[in-house]
Amino acid sequence: METQTVQESNGIQTLHEGVQRWIWSQGWDKLRPIQEQAIAPILSGNTDLIISAATAGGKTEAAFLPIFSRLLQEPAAGIRVLGISPLKALINDQHRRLSEIGDRLHIPVTPWHGDIASNKKQKILKNPAGIILITPESLEALLTLRGSTLPTLLANLHYITIDEMHCFIGSERGRQLQSLMHRVEIALDRRIPRIGLSATLGDMSLAAQFLRPGQAEAVQLIAPASSGGELKIQVRGYRKTLADWETLQTGATDASRDELEISRHLFTHLRGTRNLIFMNGRGSVEKYADLLRRHCEKAQVPNEFWPHHGSLSKELREEAEAYLRSDRPSNLVCTTTLEMGIDVGAVLSIAQVGAPFSVASMRQRIGRSGRRAGDAAIARFYVTVPDAEFELDPQDALYPDLVQIVAILNLLLAGWCEPPIVHKLHLSTLIQQLLSLIAQQGGIRADEAWQTMCETGPFRSVDQAMFIKLLKCLGQHELIAQSEDRSLLLGEKGDRIVSHYSFYSAFATPQEYRVLHQGKSLGTLPTNIPLLANTLFIFGGKRWRALTVDDFQRRVEVEEATTAKLPKFSGGVGHVHDRIRQEMFRLYCSNEVPTFLDATAQTLLSEARANFAAYGLEKTAVIDQGKQTLLFCWQGDVVLNTILVQLVARGLKVGRDEMAIAVHKVSPSELMMHLGELVDEGSADAVDLAATMSNKRLEKHDQFLSDELLCFNYAASHLDTYKAWETLRGIVDGSPDLNK
Numbered sequence: 113m114e115t116q117t118v119q120e121s122n123g124i125q126t127l128h129e130g131v132q133r134w135i136w137s138q139g140w141d142k143l144r145p146i147q148e149q150a151i152a153p154i155l156s157g158n159t160d161l162i163i164s165a166a167t168a169g170g171k172t173e174a175a176f177l178p179i180f181s182r183l184l185q186e187p188a189a190g191i192r193v194l195g196i197s198p199l200k201a202l203i204n205d206q207h208r209r210l211s212e213i214g215d216r217l218h219i220p221v222t223p224w225h226g227d228i229a230s231n232k233k234q235k236i237l238k239n240p241a242g243i244i245l246i247t248p249e250s251l252e253a254l255l256t257l258r259g260s261t262l263p264t265l266l267a268n269l270h271y272i273t274i275d276e277m278h279c280f281i282g283s284e285r286g287r288q289l290q291s292l293m294h295r296v297e298i299a300l301d302r303r304i305p306r307i308g309l310s311a312t313l314g315d316m317s318l319a320a321q322f323l324r325p326g327q328a329e330a331v332q333l334i335a336p337a338s339s340g341g342e343l344k345i346q347v348r349g350y351r352k353t354l355a356d357w358e359t360l361q362t363g364a365t366d367a368s369r370d371e372l373e374i375s376r377h378l379f380t381h382l383r384g385t386r387n388l389i390f391m392n393g394r395g396s397v398e399k400y401a402d403l404l405r406r407h408c409e410k411a412q413v414p415n416e417f418w419p420h421h422g423s424l425s426k427e428l429r430e431e432a433e434a435y436l437r438s439d440r441p442s443n444l445v446c447t448t449t450l451e452m453g454i455d456v457g458a459v460l461s462i463a464q465v466g467a468p469f470s471v472a473s474m475r476q477r478i479g480r481s482g483r484r485a486g487d488a489a490i491a492r493f494y495v496t497v498p499d500a501e502f503e504l505d506p507q508d509a510l511y512p513d514l515v516q517i518v519a520i521l522n523l524l525l526a527g528w529c530e531p532p533i534v535h536k537l538h539l540s541t542l543i544q545q546l547l548s549l550i551a552q553q554g555g556i557r558a559d560e561a562w563q564t565m566c567e568t569g570p571f572r573s574v575d576q577a578m579f580i581k582l583l584k585c586l587g588q589h590e591l592i593a594q595s596e597d598r599s600l601l602l603g604e605k606g607d608r609i610v611s612h613y614s615f616y617s618a619f620a621t622p623q624e625y626r627v628l629h630q631g632k633s634l635g636t637l638p639t640n641i642p643l644l645a646n647t648l649f650i651f652g653g654k655r656w657r658a659l660t661v662d663d664f665q666r667r668v669e670v671e672e673a674t675t676a677k678l679p680k681f682s683g684g685v686g687h688v689h690d691r692i693r694q695e696m697f698r699l700y701c702s703n704e705v706p707t708f709l710d711a712t713a714q715t716l717l718s719e720a721r722a723n724f725a726a727y728g729l730e731k732t733a734v735i736d737q738g739k740q741t742l743l744f745c746w747q748g749d750v751v752l753n754t755i756l757v758q759l760v761a762r763g764l765k766v767g768r769d770e771m772a773i774a775v776h777k778v779s780p781s782e783l784m785m786h787l788g789e790l791v792d793e794g795s796a797d798a799v800d801l802a803a804t805m806s807n808k809r810l811e812k813h814d815q816f817l818s819d820e821l822l823c824f825n826y827a828a829s830h831l832d833t834y835k836a837w838e839t840l841r842g843i844v845d846g847s848p849d850l851n852k
Contacts, residue, residue: 123151128181130217147174149334154178154307157270160324162308164335166479171309175273176210183219188268193243196251196289197275200225203245206275214242225250227426240265248289252548252616255295259552262299269304277308278472281322282532284541284811288618290325290570291545298564311479318531325570342488343478347517349713350374350496367403370496375403378463382443383416385460386436388480389445392466394421400465401445420446461490467513469688471523472530493517497716506727506735506742507772511720514713518706519695530689535573536829539582539821540811541618542571547591547602551610555599558583581821589816619812626667644760644806648673648767648774657765661806690748693771697746700724733843734780741783743773745839754836758790761804784844791844795837798827
């Protein structure tokens with residue numbers, strides 16, 4: 113569909129004249145295609161809709177121009193729109209943008225989240241009106257505490273909008289959001305049109321299923337026909353020398369040569385403009401923000417580089433955002449905090465230090481630049497690999513960070529994006545939603561709760577038998593009780609949980625395990641990989657073997673492994689999809705040299721391919737490494753973790769590194785024998801395999817689940833036994849099919 117001028121537009125004529133006047137006042141001579149296409153379905157008032165476009169692609173206006181129009185055409189009291197957003201900062205930003213239109217049209221737009229003063233919320237409750245921009249947690253509190261008033265408060269609710277919808281799909285918070293929208297409709301006894309806004313979506317059928325579970329076929333999609341303007345990419349390669357590494361370890365310096373070179377390049381090419389510089393961790397944010405500030409001091413120029421991450425205070429984050437929105441040159445060194453659509457003005461470029469983990473994340477980040485018409489989106493990537501003087505494991509000699517960057521960029525340019533994991537049970541969130549529903553209604557029969565939450569709600573993977581087992585668990589923990597008329601009520605402990613302010617969040621701060629060696633604490637380890645006795649892992653630059661894993665006290669007793677130290681140079685915690693690792697394998701086997709690599713990166717890619725060929729990895733999946741054998745499956749983290757658990761269950765000492773599974777004190781032939789036996793046994797039972805795991809209590813309310821339910825929950829979320837079996841069968845047969 114061609115973009116039309118305002119005068120020639122078909123859709124513009126159907127908007128309220130007040131909205132038309134606002135459009136003209138902005139000096140717009142065109143509406144974007146998605147804005148034109150969204151007018152009719154939104155004005156109809158009966159259509160679920162997904163609007164997908166790049167960052168700054170006009171999605172917010174596409175949704176809210178017709179929404180404002182309908183509110184003017186059909187005036188009524190009460191809250192008319194619930195605008196749900198994942199972040200307080202996004203709500204503040206959207207309020208700033210929408211209140212400008214709302215003030216002109218006399219339709220109030222009110223932010224509602226934990227940082228908003230209670231007197232402002234009370235004012236809305238006494239005189240509900242207009243558009244409420246709210247987080248899922250605040251909506252949860254509204255339903256839990258004021259459930260009886262919902263039919264009055266939301267009597268004239270016309271729409272529910274979801275900003276940055278992609279970040280909800282497949283998560284505990286996303287299932288909470290689905291449940292909240294369903295509960296609102298049950299309270300009002302009518303269907304409310306849902307409008308999802310997203311810059312990044314993979315499988316659109318899965319996105320539609322998220323927006324309206326069970327009725328995905330009726331969801332309408334609006335997306336631009338093309339990705340838009342020009343994209344300029346460069347990947348720069350660096351080496352870290354052994355001398356630099358040893359100097360860093362002694363504390364004699366706080367930055368290595370490669371870090372200084374990267375910071376110098378950032379300073380030279382970004383100073384004087386506005387840019388976002390992404391890191392994979394908060395520590396890297398602070399290090400590079402400090403290095404860049406020191407470059408400014410050395411050059412005797414004003415500092416233009418500020419850190420931005422979740423541990424900083426709200427005031428410091430907002431101050432940094434204000435710098436970037438101003439006309440002054442400014443650069444924010446950030447984590448994922450600025451990946452989503454907070455309006456920080458026109459950004460010239462983005463930079464990424466270290467390897468990203470997903471195409472979806474990279475698409476979001478690149479979409480932050482090139483926002484002005486005619487501007488190219490510019491992205492610079494910086495990756496460090498160990499110098500040849502290190503004694504490297506085979507997989508580290510493959511320079512996986514560099515190849516992962518190239519693989520992700522190739523997939524991004526091909527238009528691919530990770531689909532969400534949609535088959536999770538989300539039992540932790542079901543517990544939260546059940547307690548919230550009981551508090552909202554003052555009690556509910558078990559059959560009605562199952563029908564609301566599971567049969568017609570978002571927890572459709574939970575059958576009646578599993579639901580009954582869940583109720584028994586909650587009763588045993590005194591979270592719920594049963595009245596004489598057999599209604600479910602909050603138990604003593606359940607009432608305390610619901611009354612605490614922390615209840616409204618469906619997710620918990622990621623848990624970490626304390627690592628102990630001979631009684632001495634070495635630090636904490638994230639639970640992104642399976643932890644079992646005999647697993648091997650890298651921590652603090654050394655290899656360790658887990659002796660015992662205590663799930664309740666969250667501690668791991670370790671001993672030193674016999675293999676050599678292995679320094680890590682970049683990255684952090686992130687889930688890598690099968691398709692990325694398969695593209696990496698293709699790149700190793702290929703001779704193509706992407707034009708976006710600088711000279712050093714081209715040399716490093718050539719070295720990585722030479723090492724790959726030297727190890728014979730195109731034809732074999734196993735490599736003898738002295739006291740251990742490495743298994744390369746070229747699959748994502750879920751499959752690798754599944755195979756790891758299967759090998760540990762056979763009594764082997766196994767560890768996970770970036771790409772490979774390391775099996776200790778087993779020869780390649782012995783490992784192939786084990787793999788052949790696993791293939792002969794057929795696809796493993798995921799629930800039985802989960803029973804061998806210790807660290808299954810990963811979500812907020814998992815502590816209330818029985819071992820049986822924990823196994824069902826973990827198996828559905830973190831194991832893929834059939835894909836693991838297919839992968840092992842291909843390895844044993846000598847003909848792996850990486851397209852499966």
